[in-house]
Amino acid sequence: MTLDKNFDPATIEARWYEHWESKGLFRPERDDCEPFTIVNPPPNVTGSLHIGHALDNTLQDIIIRHERLKGKDALWVVGMDHAGIATQMVVERQMNERQEKRTDFTREQFVEKVWAWKEESGGTITGQLRRLGCSMNWSNERFTMDDGMNEAVLKVFVDLYNDGLIYRDKRLVNWDPALKTAISDLEVETVDVKGHFWHFKYPLAADENGNPVTLDDGRDYIEVATTRPETMLADMAVAVHPSDERYKSVVGKEVVLPITGRRVLIVADEHADPELGSGAVKITPGHDFNDFEVGKRAGFAAGEMLNMLDGEANVCQTADGLIPEEYIGLHRFKKDGVDGARERVVQRLKEQGFLIPHVSKNKDGEEVEHDAEPRTIATPFGDRGGVVIEPWLTDQWYVDAETLAEPAIAAVKSGAIEIVPKSWEKTYFNWMENIQPWCVSRQLWWGHRIPAWYGTSKEHMRLAESRVGTISEVEDTIKAQQAFVAMTEEEAISKACKYYGPEFDIFVGEIPISNIGSERQAIALQRDEDVLDTWFSSALWPFATLGWPQDLVEEAVSGEPVEPRISDGKRPSTSSGLTAKPRPGSDLARHYPNDLLISGFDILFFWDARMAMQGIQFMKEVPWKRLYLHGLVRAEDGSKMSKSKGNVVDPLGLIDQYGADALRFFMAAMESQGRDIKMDDKRVEGYRNFATKLWNASRFCEANGIGASKTLAAPEATLPVNRWIISEVVETQQALDKALADLRFDAAANIIYHFTWDRFCDWYLELIKPVLNQGNDSENTFGAEPVEARRKDESGPSTSSGQTESEETKLVAGWVLDQIIVMLHPFMPFITEELWHAMGERDYDLIVARWPEPGAAIDKTAKAEVDWLIKLISEVRSTKVELNIAPGTKMTAHVRDGDDALQAKIARQNAALDRVGRLEAISFDPAPEGASAQIVVDGATYVLPLAGAIDIDAEKARLNKTLEAAQKEARSLSGRLGNPNFVEKAKPEAVEKARADLADKEAEAERLQAAIDRLG
Structure with missing residues (x-):
C-alpha cells in the first residue's frame, strides 16, 4: 500500500488492535519456546483508565512486546478485581435512584444484581487498555470472582486456618461509619482539618483509706488534652511518661472521670510525651490505635476494652453501663444541626468546671479566654465513604502476616527476588520486619464470603447450663462461638458433627420444624456474613490465574506420580507422604514463577508484599524473579493530581489528541528509576x-x-x-x-x-x-x-x-x-x-516478527569517516547560523593541518559535502586574505572565507550587541541566585528555573563570543 501524505493515528489504531486480537497474536503458540510471564495488576471492575494506569501498563507492554519479538512464549496475564466496596457502592447508588435499598433484598438477590451490573457496565477499563495498545492475553481474561479464583481463595483461607495462620481476634480497625465496614490503610486518606485542642481536669481519686491524693504541686487533678473529647466516655486510663517527675507519686493511683464517674488507673508508659501539653494522656484503647497498644501494655485484654460507638458512629452504652442516658444515640459529631456527643461532652465539662480554658491575646494585647486552642489536625477520611474514619474495636479475621513475612524477607535478601530500583529494599524490609496482623474481613455482601460457619462453643454451653460465671466470661463473641472453617457447607457440617458428638443434629440456618420435640439436641450453624478483603484474592494473582489449584497433581515425596485423590469433586487433597505440584505442561508449571512484576510503589505493601508471602507459602517459590517499582505521574508543577485541584489528566484525551503511540513513548521516555513523572503535554x-x-x-x-x-x-x-x-x-x-x-x-x-x-x-x-x-x-x-x-x-x-x-x-x-x-x-x-x-509484502505481522539480529561487526573505519563527515557538516551549519548566513549559501573551505588520509576522505565524500554540507570546494591551498571563519574538526582547521557571504562589520556589530544583552541577563540572574533571601524563600521551581536560565544565557554568551572570535 502507499502511505498517506499525513500521519493520522486515529485511522490506524483501532484497525490494528482488532487485527492483533482477532488473530490471537498476543499469545501465539510457542510451547517449545522459552516462557516469559508478567501479570497485570488487576484494575477495579468499576475503574476507568487514569494516567497511573497508562504508565503502569505502557511499561508492561513494552517489556512483553520486546520479549515476544525475541521469540519467547510471552504471557501477559490480564484480569479485573471485583472491587468489593467500590462495586457495592456503585450498585447501591443505582438502586437508590430507583428508591430501592440493598436491605430490601436478600443477600443472594443483591449479589445477582451486582453480577448483572458487572456483565452490562463493568469492565469499561478493559476497552480503554485496548486503546492504549496493551497486548494482553484476553483469551484467558480472569476475574477475582470467577469460579477458578473463588476456589483458590477458599482453599487458601481454609489451608491458612488449618495451619494456624488465619484466626479471629478482637482488635481496632479502620472503620468507615458511612459504609459500615472495616477498610484497609490504602483506602484511608489523611486530610488536614481545622479543629481544636481541649484541656480538661481529671480529678484524682482518694486512696484506699479515703485520703485525698494530690500532685507534688498541690493540684488535686491531672490535666489532659485531646482533640476528641467525646471519647472520654470510654477512657480506661491516664498515661504519663515513666521519667516524668511531676507524676511519679501518682503512678498506680486513680482518677475519677467526669460525666461517667469511672475510676481509671494512672499508668506509666513511654507513649506519653513529657514535652507535649501537660505530659499526661487520656487512654481510650477502644477508639485509638496508639491507646490500644498502651492498653495492652497496661494489662487490658481486647475483650475488656470499652466500646462507646456503634457501626454508624452513634454513642452506645459501654459494657460497664456508666455512660449517662442523655448521650446514648447521639452521633459522635454535630449532624444536621443537632449537637453531637463532642459538643455535649464539652458543654457538660464546662458547666461542671472541668474545662480548662485556652488563653490568648487579641489584637489589642488583652487576654481572652476560649474553650479550646485552635489546631490543624491530620484527620483520616475514607476515600469512598467520605467521612472521618473511626478506630473501632470489633471482631475480625486476621492473617498472621508476621509468620508469612519471614520467607518473603529472606527471598529479597538472598536475591531470589530482585527489587528495582534497589533503593526500595530498605522500605520493604522496614515494613515487613514491623508488619502487623492483616485484617482480611469486610462487612459487605459483594465479595468472597468467608468460609466459616459458627455454632455455640462447648464452653459457652457449659457455662449457660450450669449458670456459673459472669456475663463478662461469656460475652466475648469469639469465646462464645465455635468456628468451622471448610471449603463447603457439607464439610463444615461434618466438622461440627465431630466437634459436638453423635448426640447432636447439625443444621445450617434455621432448625427445621420437624426437629422440634426431638429427643436429640439440635445445633444451628450460621454462615459468616462477612467477605474477604479484595487484596486477599489479588494476593493469589500470580498463581491462581495460571490454574491453581485445579492444575495441581499429587506426587509421592519420592517423586513418583500418583493418581489425584479428589475429596470434593474439584481439588486434589493432601495426605501423609504426598505433595501437590503443578501438572506437567500446564501454564502453572510453565509460567510460575513469573519473570517480572511492574507495580507502582504505592502498592508495594498492599499487593506486592502480600503476593510474595502467599506465593512462597502455597507454591514454595517466589511469585516473580524481579519487582520493578515505578513512581507516580504528577501534574506539570510536580504536585499530586487530584480532582479537587482540577489538575487530573485524562489519558484518553491525550490519545484522542496525539495518538496512543505518542503517549506511550512519553511515558517510557520520562520513566527514570526512582523518580516521579511530571506531566507535560508539550512533550507528548x-x-x-x-x-x-x-x-x-x-x-x-x-x-x-x-x-x-x-x-x-x-x-x-x-x-x-x-x-x-x-x-x-x-x-x-x-x-x-x-x-x-x-x-x-x-x-x-x-x-x-x-x-x-x-x-x-x-x-x-x-x-x-x-x-x-x-x-x-x-x-x-x-x-x-x-x-x-x-x-x-x-x-x-x-x-x-x-x-x-x-x-x-x-x-x-x-x-x-x-x-x-x-x-x-x-x-x-x-x-x-x-x-x-x-x-x-510480509509473511507475518510485526507483532510476531524477529528482534534484530544484524550479524555484523561494528566497522570502526566507516564509523570514524562518517562521524567526521557529520561533525564537519554540523560545524559548517552552526557557523552559518551564528554568523547569520543563509543555510543554502554555498561556501568554499581551505584546509590547514590536513594529511593524505584527509584528502582521500574528502575525495570520497565530495558529493555529500557539496550536496548536504553546501561546501562546493575544499582546497588544501592557503586561504585568501580577508575575513574568514575557522572551524576545527579532528585536529584539522577549515577556513571559510566570508567575503561576499556577509557584511562583516554589520555582523560584528549585531553579534556584539546580542552578546552584551546575554551577558547582562546572565549577570542579573547570577545576582538573584547569589541572594540568600531568594534562594531560601522562593519556590523551589522558581529557583530551579533561574539556575536553568543562567546556564542558558552563559552558554549563549560563549557561543556568541566564539562567533565574534571567528570573524577576527
Whole structure:
C-alpha cells in the first residue's frame, strides 16, 4: 500500500488492535519456546483508565512486546478485581435512584444484581487498555470472582486456618461509619482539618483509706488534652511518661472521670510525651490505635476494652453501663444541626468546671479566654465513604502476616527476588520486619464470603447450663462461638458433627420444624456474613490465574506420580507422604514463577508484599524473579493530581489528541528509576512529531524505491555511509537490549529516539540522496516522487558485489528502516505495524516478527569517516547560523593541518559535502586574505572565507550587541541566585528555573563570543 501524505493515528489504531486480537497474536503458540510471564495488576471492575494506569501498563507492554519479538512464549496475564466496596457502592447508588435499598433484598438477590451490573457496565477499563495498545492475553481474561479464583481463595483461607495462620481476634480497625465496614490503610486518606485542642481536669481519686491524693504541686487533678473529647466516655486510663517527675507519686493511683464517674488507673508508659501539653494522656484503647497498644501494655485484654460507638458512629452504652442516658444515640459529631456527643461532652465539662480554658491575646494585647486552642489536625477520611474514619474495636479475621513475612524477607535478601530500583529494599524490609496482623474481613455482601460457619462453643454451653460465671466470661463473641472453617457447607457440617458428638443434629440456618420435640439436641450453624478483603484474592494473582489449584497433581515425596485423590469433586487433597505440584505442561508449571512484576510503589505493601508471602507459602517459590517499582505521574508543577485541584489528566484525551503511540513513548521516555513523572503535554506533542518524522522518512524511502528487507542479517555493504549506518544499528540494538534488560525505560526510549531521528532521518537519508540521485539532476526531498527507473549501466558506479551504489544503498536503507520499525515497536506499536506492512509484502505481522539480529561487526573505519563527515557538516551549519548566513549559501573551505588520509576522505565524500554540507570546494591551498571563519574538526582547521557571504562589520556589530544583552541577563540572574533571601524563600521551581536560565544565557554568551572570535 502507499502511505498517506499525513500521519493520522486515529485511522490506524483501532484497525490494528482488532487485527492483533482477532488473530490471537498476543499469545501465539510457542510451547517449545522459552516462557516469559508478567501479570497485570488487576484494575477495579468499576475503574476507568487514569494516567497511573497508562504508565503502569505502557511499561508492561513494552517489556512483553520486546520479549515476544525475541521469540519467547510471552504471557501477559490480564484480569479485573471485583472491587468489593467500590462495586457495592456503585450498585447501591443505582438502586437508590430507583428508591430501592440493598436491605430490601436478600443477600443472594443483591449479589445477582451486582453480577448483572458487572456483565452490562463493568469492565469499561478493559476497552480503554485496548486503546492504549496493551497486548494482553484476553483469551484467558480472569476475574477475582470467577469460579477458578473463588476456589483458590477458599482453599487458601481454609489451608491458612488449618495451619494456624488465619484466626479471629478482637482488635481496632479502620472503620468507615458511612459504609459500615472495616477498610484497609490504602483506602484511608489523611486530610488536614481545622479543629481544636481541649484541656480538661481529671480529678484524682482518694486512696484506699479515703485520703485525698494530690500532685507534688498541690493540684488535686491531672490535666489532659485531646482533640476528641467525646471519647472520654470510654477512657480506661491516664498515661504519663515513666521519667516524668511531676507524676511519679501518682503512678498506680486513680482518677475519677467526669460525666461517667469511672475510676481509671494512672499508668506509666513511654507513649506519653513529657514535652507535649501537660505530659499526661487520656487512654481510650477502644477508639485509638496508639491507646490500644498502651492498653495492652497496661494489662487490658481486647475483650475488656470499652466500646462507646456503634457501626454508624452513634454513642452506645459501654459494657460497664456508666455512660449517662442523655448521650446514648447521639452521633459522635454535630449532624444536621443537632449537637453531637463532642459538643455535649464539652458543654457538660464546662458547666461542671472541668474545662480548662485556652488563653490568648487579641489584637489589642488583652487576654481572652476560649474553650479550646485552635489546631490543624491530620484527620483520616475514607476515600469512598467520605467521612472521618473511626478506630473501632470489633471482631475480625486476621492473617498472621508476621509468620508469612519471614520467607518473603529472606527471598529479597538472598536475591531470589530482585527489587528495582534497589533503593526500595530498605522500605520493604522496614515494613515487613514491623508488619502487623492483616485484617482480611469486610462487612459487605459483594465479595468472597468467608468460609466459616459458627455454632455455640462447648464452653459457652457449659457455662449457660450450669449458670456459673459472669456475663463478662461469656460475652466475648469469639469465646462464645465455635468456628468451622471448610471449603463447603457439607464439610463444615461434618466438622461440627465431630466437634459436638453423635448426640447432636447439625443444621445450617434455621432448625427445621420437624426437629422440634426431638429427643436429640439440635445445633444451628450460621454462615459468616462477612467477605474477604479484595487484596486477599489479588494476593493469589500470580498463581491462581495460571490454574491453581485445579492444575495441581499429587506426587509421592519420592517423586513418583500418583493418581489425584479428589475429596470434593474439584481439588486434589493432601495426605501423609504426598505433595501437590503443578501438572506437567500446564501454564502453572510453565509460567510460575513469573519473570517480572511492574507495580507502582504505592502498592508495594498492599499487593506486592502480600503476593510474595502467599506465593512462597502455597507454591514454595517466589511469585516473580524481579519487582520493578515505578513512581507516580504528577501534574506539570510536580504536585499530586487530584480532582479537587482540577489538575487530573485524562489519558484518553491525550490519545484522542496525539495518538496512543505518542503517549506511550512519553511515558517510557520520562520513566527514570526512582523518580516521579511530571506531566507535560508539550512533550507528548513532541513525540507525536517524532512519529510524524518517521512517517515522512518512510514516505521518502517508499518514493525512492526503498522497500521491505528480505533478510534478518545486514546486507553486504561497501560504501562507507552504508557500513556506518549498519554499525549504528548494531550499537543501537545492543544498547537497547541492555537498557531494557536493566529496566531503564528512559534510556531505552532515548536510544531508539536519537538513532531514528538523528542518525537515520537527519543524517543517513540526507547523506544517501546523492547516491540515490546518481544520473538525476533533480533534487529529491521527503515526499518527492520516485526517481525514474534507469538501466543498470546508467545508474552510476558499481560496488565490489556487482550492485550499483544506488542498489546497495536501497537494500541497506530498507534493512535499516526495518530494524527501526522492529526496535521501536514495543514503544510505538501502532505506527510501526502500519509501516511494516506499508513498506512491502510480509509473511507475518510485526507483532510476531524477529528482534534484530544484524550479524555484523561494528566497522570502526566507516564509523570514524562518517562521524567526521557529520561533525564537519554540523560545524559548517552552526557557523552559518551564528554568523547569520543563509543555510543554502554555498561556501568554499581551505584546509590547514590536513594529511593524505584527509584528502582521500574528502575525495570520497565530495558529493555529500557539496550536496548536504553546501561546501562546493575544499582546497588544501592557503586561504585568501580577508575575513574568514575557522572551524576545527579532528585536529584539522577549515577556513571559510566570508567575503561576499556577509557584511562583516554589520555582523560584528549585531553579534556584539546580542552578546552584551546575554551577558547582562546572565549577570542579573547570577545576582538573584547569589541572594540568600531568594534562594531560601522562593519556590523551589522558581529557583530551579533561574539556575536553568543562567546556564542558558552563559552558554549563549560563549557561543556568541566564539562567533565574534571567528570573524577576527
